[in-house]
Amino acid sequence: MNDLPDTVLGISAEGTVTGADYQTVLIPAVEKTLKTDKKIRMLYWLGPQFTGFDLAALTEDAELGMKHLTGWYKVAMVSDHPMINTFTRFFGYLLSSEVRVFKNAELENAKKWVIEK
Secondary structure, rough: OOOOOOOOOEEEEEEEOOHHHHHHHHHHHHHHHHHHOEEEEEEEEEEEEEEEEOOOOOHHHHHHHHHOOOOOEEEEOOOOOOOHHHHHHHHHOOOEEEEEOHHHHHHHHHHHHOOOO
């Protein structure tokens, strides 16, 4: 996502997110951000064309979260998928960060929230 400040890692997803997507996009972006920032502000938007995660993506997501358990400052999940939103809220309690879930119609609110100090 290009309309966020450099202090926020913005990822948008459409279609099916695969393990390869994590390997080539998300994981390198997180690793690069952690080289300059101690903690990450991230907005993860699963847009209207998002259809799901494959098993490899789910595994990569869990591994990434656990590897950097204390590396998150704020995470905004933007999604209209009830199961993903519930999953995000549940695992948000494991992280030492603020995690909020927003619906797609609340994307602008999510951007404002993840940017604010």
